[in-house]
Amino acid sequence: xxxxxxxxxxxxxxxxxxxxxxxxxxxxxxxxxxxxxxxxxxxxxxxxxxxxxxxxxxxxxxxxxxxxxxxxxxxxxxxxxxxxxxxxxxxxxxxxxxxxxxxxxxxxxxxxxxxxxxxxxxxxxxxxxxxxxxxxxxxxxxxxxxxxxxx
Numbered sequence: 001x002x003x004x005x006x007x008x009x010x011x012x013x014x015x016x017x018x019x020x021x022x023x024x025x026x027x028x029x030x031x032x033x034x035x036x037x038x039x040x041x042x043x044x045x046x047x048x049x050x051x052x053x054x055x056x057x058x059x060x061x062x063x064x065x066x067x068x069x070x071x072x073x074x075x076x077x078x079x080x081x082x083x084x085x086x087x088x089x090x091x092x093x094x095x096x097x098x099x100x101x102x103x104x105x106x107x108x109x110x111x112x113x114x115x116x117x118x119x120x121x122x123x124x125x126x127x128x129x130x131x132x133x134x135x136x137x138x139x140x141x142x143x144x145x146x147x148x149x150x151x
Contacts, residue, residue, distance in 0.1 A: 005029040024053045027066040046076055047099065059086025066099065079103065 007026035014021050027050075033043040048068035054061035060083070067078040079099040082091035090108070095115050097103035105115035134141040 002030055002032040020055050020057050022053055022055050025051045027051050027064075030068065032069075044076060060084065077101065 006028050009026070011024050011026065012021060013024065027047040030046050030048055031043060032046060046068055047066040049066055051064040051066070052061065053064070062081055062083045064079065064081040067080065069076045069078075075098070077098040077100050079095070079097060081095040083093040083095070084091050092108045094106045095103050096106075097115070100118055102117045102119070103115040104112065106112050128140060131141055131144060136142065140147075
């Protein structure tokens with residue numbers, strides 16, 4: 001029992017301090033629940049598929065794979081990635097771990113380190129314009145009645 005969402009298109013992230021623009025694609029999203037011997041497990045959300053991130057200014061890019069949990073065994077939320085320097089075919093860094101936990105980096109120099117620990121990252125409050133300052137078709141304005149009724 002599951003539902004899947006195929007995310008199409010791309011996003012753009014701008015790092016203002018560095019004047020860098022990153023184009024990225026998105027993984028697919030899944031809502032899963034396994035029925036084993038007439039017992040339903042706790043449902044979970046997972047990501048799956050291949051994504052990419054690239055910066056036209058620097059030429060750096062990354063290929064990322066979100067691995068879905070196998071039917072038997074295996075772990076949830078696994079991710080692997082390779083990061084490439086401009087014009088290089090061989091990655092200078094490989095990353096693996098859990099996208100919602102700890103990821104580890106292995107560099108071409110042989111160095112191994114924690115790449116990121118998402119559990120230790122601070123939560124940053126979103127900066128969003130007030131509803132009355134938004135255009136009619138901006139997401140929060142467009143969906144405000146649905147959000148209100150869901151709450």
